[in-house]
Amino acid sequence: MKHLPASATALLGLLACACKPSESAGGDSSTGAGTPGGVPLVSELPPELIEGTPKPMKVPNLEPAAKAAPEFLVPEGTTLLSAGKPVTSSDDFPLIGDLTLVTDGDKNAGEGYFVELMDGLQWVQIDLEQSQPIEAVWVWHFHSQKRAYHDVIVQVSDDPEFASGVTTVFNNDYDDSAGMGKGGDRPYVETRFGKVIDAGGAKGRYVRLYSQGNTSNQMNHYIEVEVHGAPAS
Amino acid sequence: MVTPGQPRRNTLDRRGFLARAGGAVGAGLVLGAPSIARAAGSPNDKIQLAIVGFGKQGRVLFEALSSVPDITRKVHFRAVCDIWDYNRKGGMAKCRALQKDQPDALPNGYVDIDEMLAKETGLDAAIVATPDFWHAPHTIRCLEAGLHVYCEKMMSNTIEGARSMVEAMERSGKLCQIGHQRRSNPRYRYTLEQLVRGHAICGQIVNINGQWNRSVNASRDIGYNPKLTIDEERLRRYGYDSMHQFMNWRTYRDLSGGPISDLGAHQIDIFNWFLGCRPKAVFATGGHSYFKDREHFDNVMTTFDYDTPQGEVRAFYQVLTTTSAGGGYYESFMGTEGTINISERAAFTNIYRESSAPSWDELIARGYLKRQAAPAPAGGGAGGGAIASYESEAPEAYQLPGELNLPPHQPHLVNFLDAVRGEAELTCDARHAFESEAPIYWVNPSAREKRRIELTSEHLDA
Numbered sequence: 184m185k186h187l188p189a190s191a192t193a194l195l196g197l198l199a200c201a202c203k204p205s206e207s208a209g210g211d212s213s214t215g216a217g218t219p220g221g222v223p224l225v226s227e228l229p230p231e232l233i234e235g236t237p238k239p240m241k242v243p244n245l246e247p248a249a250k251a252a253p254e255f256l257v258p259e260g261t262t263l264l265s266a267g268k269p270v271t272s273s274d275d276f277p278l279i280g281d282l283t284l285v286t287d288g289d290k291n292a293g294e295g296y297f298v299e300l301m302d303g304l305q306w307v308q309i310d311l312e313q314s315q316p317i318e319a320v321w322v323w324h325f326h327s328q329k330r331a332y333h334d335v336i337v338q339v340s341d342d343p344e345f346a347s348g349v350t351t352v353f354n355n356d357y358d359d360s361a362g363m364g365k366g367g368d369r370p371y372v373e374t375r376f377g378k379v380i381d382a383g384g385a386k387g388r389y390v391r392l393y394s395q396g397n398t399s400n401q402m403n404h405y406i407e408v409e410v411h412g413a414p415a416s
Numbered sequence: 417m418v419t420p421g422q423p424r425r426n427t428l429d430r431r432g433f434l435a436r437a438g439g440a441v442g443a444g445l446v447l448g449a450p451s452i453a454r455a456a457g458s459p460n461d462k463i464q465l466a467i468v469g470f471g472k473q474g475r476v477l478f479e480a481l482s483s484v485p486d487i488t489r490k491v492h493f494r495a496v497c498d499i500w501d502y503n504r505k506g507g508m509a510k511c512r513a514l515q516k517d518q519p520d521a522l523p524n525g526y527v528d529i530d531e532m533l534a535k536e537t538g539l540d541a542a543i544v545a546t547p548d549f550w551h552a553p554h555t556i557r558c559l560e561a562g563l564h565v566y567c568e569k570m571m572s573n574t575i576e577g578a579r580s581m582v583e584a585m586e587r588s589g590k591l592c593q594i595g596h597q598r599r600s601n602p603r604y605r606y607t608l609e610q611l612v613r614g615h616a617i618c619g620q621i622v623n624i625n626g627q628w629n630r631s632v633n634a635s636r637d638i639g640y641n642p643k644l645t646i647d648e649e650r651l652r653r654y655g656y657d658s659m660h661q662f663m664n665w666r667t668y669r670d671l672s673g674g675p676i677s678d679l680g681a682h683q684i685d686i687f688n689w690f691l692g693c694r695p696k697a698v699f700a701t702g703g704h705s706y707f708k709d710r711e712h713f714d715n716v717m718t719t720f721d722y723d724t725p726q727g728e729v730r731a732f733y734q735v736l737t738t739t740s741a742g743g744g745y746y747e748s749f750m751g752t753e754g755t756i757n758i759s760e761r762a763a764f765t766n767i768y769r770e771s772s773a774p775s776w777d778e779l780i781a782r783g784y785l786k787r788q789a790a791p792a793p794a795g796g797g798a799g800g801g802a803i804a805s806y807e808s809e810a811p812e813a814y815q816l817p818g819e820l821n822l823p824p825h826q827p828h829l830v831n832f833l834d835a836v837r838g839e840a841e842l843t844c845d846a847r848h849a850f851e852s853e854a855p856i857y858w859v860n861p862s863a864r865e866k867r868r869i870e871l872t873s874e875h876l877d878a
Contacts, residue, residue: 293639
């Protein structure tokens with residue numbers, strides 16, 4: 184993980200103010216501030232749509248819900264690698280929706296925009312079709328209700344089976360309930376701003392994201408995952 | 417299976433509450449498990465179940481059932497009926513995942529309930545979670561087909577529809593549970609049976625206050641992916657003018673009762689249940705204060721007047737869809753000796769003893785209540801801005817001895833399944849639900865006509 188000194192963080196605040204309301208770059212919901220001297224990571228953010236009655240979130244060390252677009256710096260030239268790329272998962276029969284929704288570019292809340300995988304530890308895997316340095320993974324699990332997903336683990340590898348050459352770029356499994364080792368990252372609350380994960384330039388063709396239910400139910404959901412990195416050479 | 421009319425009394429004493437709520441035994445997942453254990457063993461003992469309507473509420477009910485211990489040994493989800501392919505296929509997939517180790521894991525899917533009832537001759541029961549205006553037709557068709565029914569509340573969008581459900585239940589001799597899930601909630605049952613009735617800790621209940629407040633963002637129209645729009649012919653066949661109306665039926669007058677029905681009915685039911693009587697008058701006001709294009713009022717405030725054996729009671733209820741502040745959702749029973757604030761959320765559940773009331777120390781010693789930390793001094797202490805001479809002494813705060821850590825709908829569904837097996841009495845059958853719901857049907861007319869309505873048997877009887 185990369186972190187910036189306080190003075191740099193202050194500068195990022197100024198950068199954030201210059202952003203358009205519907206766009207964003209790194210910040211309080213990201214795991215780090217990204218690449219010093221880089222450019223803001225930008226993506227179109229969905230509108231807020233909260234439905235139903237909120238449920239209590241009993242998770243230790245929970246990061247507060249983001250109130251603004253994340254601010255995160257990436258090397259100039261970083262691009263979206265995952266748009267329309269093939270997605271596989273540990274669940275052969277998603278309960279709701281299909282896996283194409285993960286990389287279709289639509290981050291709206293509401294019915295028909297998310298894929299639901301069954302309970303237990305499940306993963307989705309994006310095939311970037313080339314091995315490339317990855318700077319950030321921006322993920323929206325489900326944002327029409329305030330909730331936190333358990334055991335969010337994000338890995339990068341050139342091995343489609345993730346048996347070797349695996350780089351873990353995020354792990355908030357605080358009690359090793361996923362059996363992949365404890366992680367030091369904090370659980371967080373889903374919002375329309377998504378979660379920016381610092382991939383630190385990890386190189387790989389495949390990105391795999393795990394989760395194990397959430398604070399509202401036992402299922403696993405993805406609205407969208409964006410993988411940002413250096414363009415294909 | 418059940419023979420209606422031979423129910424078993426459901427009561428909840430302190431020990432039962434602790435066991436069910438999990439406060440004393442820790443896990444809390446014991447609720448319901450012992451009473452359905454008898455059905456285990458033979459697959460033939462399973463209740464063959466259909467879910468009619470697998471939208472948002474259908475999913476809530478399914479997920480609540482899914483976490484009942486050994487549910488697949490007690491129930492088989494045989495059919496899913498929903499006019500939206502997205503809902504129906506999702507519901508079938510969820511059932512298959514839950515029943516993956518069972519024969520016939522994938523339930524049959526149907527667009528039309530009549531086709532389902534014609535083909536699925538082995539069904540025992542149905543859960544109806546369709547929009548309100550379909551509750552009566554769907555429930556009655558299932559009852560007439562010989563099924564026991566769990567139907568979501570509000571019973572219907574019209575009082576005539578609700579009356580027809582009571583009549584159909586009694587004519588068919590089948591069970592019909594209405595989804596006022598607090599009626600089976602151990603927190604509510606314990607509070608009513610042990611604290612309100614058993615120990616009368618409120619003294620004389622004089623006033624009731626209740627509310628459910630939601631923010632604008634939590635009240636916006638439900639979005640959907642336009643790629644999944646139902647074709648126009650099917651929408652019209654099932655009573656919808658548009659996909660927007662199908663998704664947002666709660667905002668249309670012909671399809672629902674609006675916020676006072678969606679949210680208020682849960683809590684006004686508690687008013688009537690706890691008091692054990694119906695109001696004699698209703699006076700309401702409402703408006704299109706923010707969501708100006710909606711057919712229903714977005715904010716409603718209403719009062720009810722009661723004559724109870726203890727004396728008169730006035731109740732106030734508000735449902736706001738434009739503001740979340742103000743303490744969430746709860747019902748507050750305010751008496752001369754104590755006040756009970758109760759909610760499905762433990763955080764909103766608190767009990768207060770008036771300083772002039774008899775001591776509750778014995779209730780605490782016997783485990784009926786827990787004392788909270790010392791309350792803040794009246795007026796917020798020095799410099800609090802209060803005029804001390806106008807203030808009463810701050811009441812002492814107490815809590816219940818346990819808390820429910822199960823999905824809120826689960827105890828009510830388990831009660832239904834137990835009753836289908838003849839092992840319990842329904843906690844909210846259609847007749848009792850109607851008696852409690854009937855006054856709610858008169859809130860919107862009072863607000864629209866800007867007049868107090870004196871409620872007579874003509875208004876309230878089934």
